[in-house]
Amino acid sequence: MRHSLPLAPQFYVTAPQPCPYLEDKMERKLFTALQGDQAQMLNDSLSKQGFRRSQNVLYRPSCSDCTACMSARIAVEKFTPSRSQRRIWKRNAQFERRATSPWATDEQYELFRTYLDNRHADGGMADMDIFEFAAMIEETPIRSRVIEYIDRETGKLAATCLTDMFDDGLSMVYSFFDPAYTKSSLGTWMILDHIEIAKDAGLPYVYLGYWVPGSDKMGYKAQFDALEIYRGGNWELLGDVASFEEDLHPLSNDPIAEQVANISFPDSRSTSS
Template sequence: MSSSASRTPVHDLRFFLTVPHGCSYLPGQQATTLFLDPKQAPASGVYDALSLLGFRRSGRHLYRPHCDGCQACRSVRIPVAQFTPNRTQRKILRRNAEITTRIVPARFEPSHYALYARYIRERHSDGDMYPPSQEQYRTFLTLDEPYAHFMEMYWESTLIGVAAFDRLEHGLSAIYTFFGVDEALDKRSLGTLAILRLIALCQEEGLGHLYLGYWIEECRKMRYKQAFSPLEVLDGRRWRPLIV
């Protein structure tokens, strides 16, 4: 990359720490977040470098956990060339063979937001994204940058799911997936399908890794990530195989 941002050394960037706040994943724990100065937009070169150091994107913010005395949040990624779907994942692929996908820019669309709002209301009414609002949705998932995309999932002509992801120089970064929540769709395991389709997209584009964000061994909601094997974990500044 030839942009000035891509040549910016990481040590020249400015970062801030949030005040301690309640952890979203571990009850009773306090969390602190390190984030890039919001005045420094997450241009692709900076983003590429920071993702290798465990940073994630939320809206226009690049961040990673930075908690005193706790290392529970661990960055994980799938080396896609080594990935082989297991028996359950092969069944999910066969069951959803007729589901089509379309890659679009990460811009606001009323149909996307309607699906997101219902998903949050019915699946995450106990979480910090409830109640949903257009402002919250826009600041979380929409971004007018060339690397930010949505993967739309369609059953026939009906939009049934959206996976937000970023295209990095060395992989794809899965940001968030939301989908329909009726009984027929529940059987389709659309969250798993989205990851499998993103793995396939990495392979098609010759990208090495799919980044899945953070994994906490003690957090039940994150255990699904262990099903994607092999999985690599960031240990200091080195990525190594995750052994559970």
């Protein structure tokens, strides 16, 4: 006899706090624990529904009066690099990719601190010590890799990305790079390289986290062709950013109970005789 049981975890909501992306907005997140033997299956399923992983937690924005944050992914086969992106790709031929297990190193942390001190000194991660950094890298119940980029000319670590592996793509959980390479546009280049990795692996998507119209921190994602956003329970091509209309009416947000009720869960299947 075959039994099919849905994986339905418990969900919680964070207390409202100032939004890190938009002024005069408050953010709130819907989240659940990611653990157990079915963690990979749950992560694959919920990531297709706008959720994002942070260590052992899956979360999705669930603000009471704003829907600006939308999960974004690149459709690999439809992607065509722009002229500037082609130049960036050629410009960075000096870097060598190295995929490793999710294990934190002193060299990674030193690069991480340099990146934060120069780019995000007032951000939420500014005070992370080496133990918290190690937890961010190593506490993963799913298939994850650390993608390092080495400068062949100096032998030094220039950039790093913590990358999750889904059944339908790659998710760039967090990336950072040496600010000395600012002219190399390493942030853009790492996304282009992940598109190549996904293409070689036959994976259709590269997940970029959240696109937030009106946010300087997150607006760069719209520069990528074939960008899809998760809105209203469906994935759709973003298209022309200038013509995008955001729905900020408070009544456009479903109550938390309805949001949870509309989440689809994978089935855990077992066979017994």
